[in-house]
Amino acid sequence: MLTEPLIQQLHDLRLKGMAASLEQQLSSTETTARSFEDRLGLMIQHEITERSSYRLAQRLRWAKLPMSACLEDLDTRTARGMDRAQLAQLTDLAWIKQHLNVLLTGPTGVGKSYLAAALAHAACRADFSVRCFRLPRLIDELTRYSAMQKRSALFKQLARADLLVLDDFGLAPLSDQTVRDLLAILDDRYDRASTLITSQLPLDQWHAYLGDRTVADAILDRLVHNAYKINLKGDSMRKARNAQRRNH
16 A cells, blocks of 8 residues: 555544654654564554643643643742642642642742642643633633623533632632622532632631622632642742842
8 A cells, every 4th residue: 555645544534643653664764674563553652642742732721821830840949838748749639639629828929829830730731621710810701701691601611620720819809799609610619629729818818808708608618628728938939030130
């Protein structure tokens, strides 16, 4: 059989990885000398890798990570109120499988958002579905979907995410409707999926921030009691980086 029609047939079958592997093999005399089983195994492995990369790219697009961040780049040399045991518990991602939450608090610049983005990126790589929002952006989305009378569609999207990241909780004022919407979102996820929240507000001020006592009780009940609660400390990393740039 001519190779060009065969390669096209592989593309038609959406076996792009196998097609690319076959093209590579045909351009290498060393590979063409190998057994049929070896060459087929190479093609299958290439297809697996191609599909895995495609799924990861899709998960990252859907996640809408707020920044490029990786766990491998975390600065663990500076003590920030989290010991190595806590960091290990977070980075192994078992808490997502167990449908637990993570609440990161601390002053501005200590690395809450970076750690959240790095954990979200790791979750995508581990084949979890992730959605990320700054809380002000989520409020805008709730308003937009409400105007289209499609709020329930957004709730369903968020409920499907294995991990929902809400950054900057406590910075934007909340209307009564937004607080009720947050309760609906978290109620859909309770014991089914994980939520990670970052906030400059200490945890003991969240109740007052949410306003309505009854709804606040319900929201915190779904968030706090099955959560890792970590208060990051230290000087602002952002200020330190800016000072370094000025000195250079």
